[in-house]
Amino acid sequence: METTTFEDVVELNVGGKLMTTLLNTLRHEPDSMLAAMFSGRHVISKDKDGRYFIDCDGEVFTYIIDYLRFGKLPSQEKAIDVYDLAKYLQIMSLAEKLETYHSVKYRNQIAEPKTQFEDVVELNVDGKLMTTLLKTLRKEPDSMLAAMFSGRQVVSKDKDGRYFVDFDGEVFKFILDYLRFGRLPPQEMALDVFDLAKYLQIVSLAKKLEIFHSVKYRNQIAELRKRVENNGYQKVKEKTINEIKKSNVGPQENKVLNFFSSYGNSCCIPNKDRCKTPGDFTTSINIFIDIESTYLTEDMMALLVHELCKLGFAKYTVTREWNNRCKNCGSDKEFKQIILLTH
Known part of the structure; x- marks a missing residue:
């Protein structure tokens, strides 16, 4: 089988964009397509000047090289293009990091199979059965709850076909009461509801609960702990x-x-x-x-x-x-x- 021997410094022509890098950089992710191309086991085409030719967008490829050299991530506006090329080149560590970017996450959600919801939604919240309107679950548009029931994600069901939500049912009913009527929980439930509201990113409820004595006191204790933790x-x-x-x-x-x-x-x-x-x-x-x-x-x-x-x-x-x-x-x-x- 014909093999290729590379110099330590490699000259590239990437979609017409000329660049130079180290062979070690191209092999940095050993399981990637890029490492396989420059492993020596394959013959790579060259341009008329003897540079190795890679048939992809040269501007996007510069971000791939920056990541392999320095671990540097692209800006938000470049994330989708770099993500697609990283997936194609099987540079999985970069692809996984880019999946946390809003633009990539949103595009991936749109691509997922959609769920069609009825106007009235039956829920199983950790064993507690409840029914509410779809518009109630979507009332806070920037919340995790609205995202779950946006139709862009697949929500698990129990054996009876109810949508399963893995939160404490006794606490979640106060979340629903707030979304339905703007009703706040009693003092003794404020801490638990505050924590769930924060997790679900129901920001307006979390802000209202911050004035409750139990929440304020817990926050003060957390501040005290920060101030004394290094003082013995x-x-x-x-x-x-x-x-x-x-x-x-x-x-x-x-x-x-x-x-x-x-x-x-x-x-x-x-x-x-x-x-x-x-x-x-x-x-x-x-x-x-x-x-x-x-x-x-x-x-x-x-x-x-x-x-x-x-x-x-x-x-x-x-x-x-x-x-x-x-x-x-x-x-x-x-x-x-x-x-x-x-x-």
Whole structure:
């Protein structure tokens, strides 16, 4: 079988456009047609000047070469042309990246088999059966729900022919109520509905729910977490939970957590003989923090009390700061305190 031997630098004529590249670049995607063409196993036509001829659009091919050289992706307006050539040349990593572009995604959706919907649509939402109007599902035109029922996509059906939607049915009914009547969910459902509205890209509902206390509070907690995550918070949390567990205190007992720095005279380490325990609690747990690496900020304490409640250590909390005088040397010791109330 006749083979071709290539130089390391290859001169090309691509649809009349002249270019030069490395042989390694053309072979960069080993499973592609381009790599096969320049593997040496095939004879490639040349133009009159001895350049290897590739019969495709030279302007589009420059984007293929840019991707193989640098991983560079084309602009949105060039995406479809480059996608088609990448598919033809079997450069699948580039084709997969371009499938996320809006123009390619939309063109592919249009090309898919269409679904014809009745005006009244029967749904199976994770086992919960419901019926609504097609125009209700399409009410927010830029939402994922409108796209699902646009007719451009195939929607799965259950054994009884109802369209199957894989969301929590109890939450989805509030999405439908909003699309039908503009009705907002009760406070206790706001977080779940907010998350589903965000996922379905029902932006107007998500914005309305952002003012609900539970959503706002959850967002504030997320902001707190961002602010303290690099300041030793996780170690403080783990140490606090370990000290509570080591104390063998019953889950229904109120308790007070005293946070001390480990800095200072050894005689200032608080215990029942040397330091007065503030508060009227028989269960007091001392937690020592190395202030050279961790400083207990207000943000850190706020997040800690939230997470202790969430983990079931308390229903309510009180946070305080104290000055405690050591009975041995008379020096003052500052510390922070969290009171865990279980009922």
